[in-house]
Amino acid sequence: MHERRRNLAVAVLGEMVYAMGGCVYGQQHETAERYDYRTNQWSFIAPMNSQRWNTSAAVLNDKIYVAGGYSKFYNYLNTVEVYDPVTNQWTFVAKLRFERVGNSCVVFHGSLYVLGGCYNARDNLSTEKYDPEKDTWTEMPDKCVSRGYSEAEVIDDMMFVIGEDQDVDTNFSARCFDDKKNEWYQATKCNVCRYGMSISVVKNLPNAKDYAYKHRDKLMEEKRKKMLALGNSAEASH
Template identity: 60%
Template sequence: MITKEDKDFLIPKIARPRIPQDILFAIGGYRGESPTALIETYDTRADRWSVMEEVYQKDERFSHGTALVGFNIYVIGGSNGNRALSSCRYFNVVTKTWHQVAPMHECRSEVTVAVLGEILYAMGGCGLLLLEEQRTAEKYDFKTNQWSLIAPMNMDRCDAGAAVLNDKIYVAGGCGNYLILSTVEVYDPVTDQWTFVAPLHSERSSLRCIVFHGILYALGGFNEVSRSLSAEKFDPAEDTWTEIHDMCVARQNFSAHVIDDTIFIIDGYHGDETIFSVECFNSKKNEWYHATEMNVRRTGMSICVVKNLPNAKDYAHKHRDEIMEKIRKKLLAWETQRQQAFDYNLDEHTKFNHIPQENNEENWALM
């Protein structure tokens, strides 16, 4: 029925994408020649991005971190284009309201952020004038609205990748002492200590780290020569890194997250331009593939995924019926081309079979 040529054809409701319960939020970033406060959301069921103009609030920043606690998305540090920031705020996705919270002890642009339990961690980054790299780290308790310093990292780091695995925080790569790093260190909140583990195969900054199915992945980044296509995964039991299949697009300063049991890689910087392409990783096939691009091209934004959102419909793609209609039109066009090709081949076959027998040999020679 979906390929039926009927102008009044109605898409059955069962064919429309369902409203997802998990929504990906992309916040801020560097757009054109200035930072932005723009928020876009991604609907995995519809594979569509939506600009959330109704929740816009003037707070332009990029190279910041985001962290989720409950239904609150915390926006931490970053830069306003002139200096690094220590300010933090959160957006409640249910009430759609913004709230200011206590600032960090340090200004941190290109900050590395992680959540362990219900505690937020901000590590390293570049200081006030965006010049000096830092090894200091601090944690935030939303119950007391207080930041407190924790043990500093073993190395100065900004623009590193971080993820939580086995109740510990892994921080990989980044820049330190004007060098791009391959070192990886782990923070144990019980002992308040940092420990080195096996280094990455290659130095990289502006990378992203993701934990997926109990495996730590280090993705993309810059290695002083190029925007690295390579990706690798870490086995904590063996303390070894293993390279995996390259990403589709080389990029740095991008965003990465897991949603719907899939790793999503979003936006970033490639060569002389920002990009807004999106790609996904299929761990079973060890392959990357493309998803729908964002609406706005930017870099240095930060993302998070809100699960089991009660008002997910507010952030989902609004025109779900149009999606299937577009697919139907594509199917109709494909069916028309297929039929035309079939008719053409049939016509050519008929012509050939009507060639007099004595001319067949000559015809084959011409072909």
């Protein structure tokens, strides 16, 4: 790349890979660049309006959204800006409800979700959902990740989030979100503890079964039984 970067935001739009922000040796970047695999070249695009690192990005309606992160002197950001490749311009949209860094961005059913992250001494940050038509953020009903950093992806029409467990710092949990019921569910925990990880969905793997949960066909039934048991115990307590 033209700039050395760490803690940057990355997104894929069209057939280009975009790298935005980040920092190196105490210098924070507002610059952004994109990679064209056909020419094997990086080229600068318009810089962001803010220096920003330890942030995340996602693509919604053929535009790139970058939310939160640090600016200069470890200032926490709640600003969000969007890049239009047609005009080569960055524009601010409505601010997040909470300043946050180390968060994850993911697009799910036409909305942008910002999840996890941290803000000063505040460890518990609610998930926020962005409506591009109304330019508004809505706080979600539950905290999917208790503290620190998280990563999110969508698969099988469910949004999965991997992050630090609320009760055990040495384990990493996975949760999934059903937007039809507006509810979070606990998924099977990761086998290995990880920090600062990244996740992605790879489609059409010929040997996907080698990596799949062996009892996947029973997973939803197991989840249903657990939710039913929790509901029954709650009713009994009343």
